[in-house]
Amino acid sequence: MTKAPKFSAEEIAALVESENACDFSPVQAKALDFMRTMLEQTVKEQPTLKPCAEFSADIRLMRFLRANAWDCNGAWKEYCEAIKFRRDRHMDSVRDQIVTANKAFFEGGSVLHNLYLHPASTKAQRVQPRMFTKPVAGGHEILLDRHGNLVMIECPGTIDYAGIFELGTAGWSESTIWHMEMRSLIIDELSRRSGKMKRVCSLLDFSGFKMSIATGLGASKSEKEGYKAWKQVASLISQAYPDTTYKNYVIGIAGGWLVNQMIQALAPKRSAKKFALLGDGEDAVKKVYADVEPINLPRRFGGELDNGDQWPAHK
Known part of the structure; x- marks a missing residue:
């Protein structure tokens, strides 16, 4: 199981204030890499959960991370529920x-x-x-x-x-x-x-x-x-x-x-x-x-x- 990255209080404070949608910092990249890895592993086990390009793009992954105050495990849990929501409602x-x-x-x-x-x-x-x-x-x-x-x-x-x-x-x-x-x-x-x-x-x-x-x-x-x-x-x-x-x-x-x-x-x-x-x-x-x-x-x-x-x- 992939281990979620942990960030210091100073790093989280900077992440919360960030507004960029590209040119990600090393700290942001760690969080995104975790989300991508978890998605890849999940889709490998459950191919029907593979989302469309927009929903797996960095910008959408960032929204889940930002909404969960950069708690990577929390972001992934919410994202996983969201891709199930999309599959069940044919949102792609x-x-x-x-x-x-x-x-x-x-x-x-x-x-x-x-x-x-x-x-x-x-x-x-x-x-x-x-x-x-x-x-x-x-x-x-x-x-x-x-x-x-x-x-x-x-x-x-x-x-x-x-x-x-x-x-x-x-x-x-x-x-x-x-x-x-x-x-x-x-x-x-x-x-x-x-x-x-x-x-x-x-x-x-x-x-x-x-x-x-x-x-x-x-x-x-x-x-x-x-x-x-x-x-x-x-x-x-x-x-x-x-x-x-x-x-x-x-x-x-x-x-x-x-x-x-x-x-x-x-x-x-x-x-x-x-x-x-x-x-x-x-x-x-x-x-x-x-x-x-x-x-x-x-x-x-x-x-x-x-x-x-x-x-x-x-x-």
């Missing part, structure tokens, strides 16, 4: 569909041509709209923050949780996982181009969120089941796609119990520090500008883009 085939449908982008372009590939994805977008692109001639141009991270705008406050249930929680969950695969492929591509690890800067607008959804008191059966599915898939995704979050700006939500419930639903404990709770109002929105220029924000947040489908009352 999903990867192929995404890359083929958006070939120009993954060959160095700036435009995505097809965002909705899963059979249920168009309907899923209606019940849980996301905004991470702007329309341009020939397709969709991704939104970026000031650091080159992907910008993702969602509004949990207006999600149709009953609609998730009516669509079918299995189909909705699978379409969400397909979206996460696309998201991860995009940020890996951005990382390769820049030589630095890129992630997702999310804006989560909870305006209009009904307490009955979170507490279950007064919510319909379909709303309860839809909300349950939403929380479950969020937890599942966080383990299969680690180190994808740069920051989560939370807007339009009161403090206290509800905030804690939302954070626990959206992210593992290791990502809790990446949440910035902004409250309501113009001053709260302005804090987002430190990371995202108005040119890449909708008018809802004082930006220059048309509002997405998240806010039907604000179109």
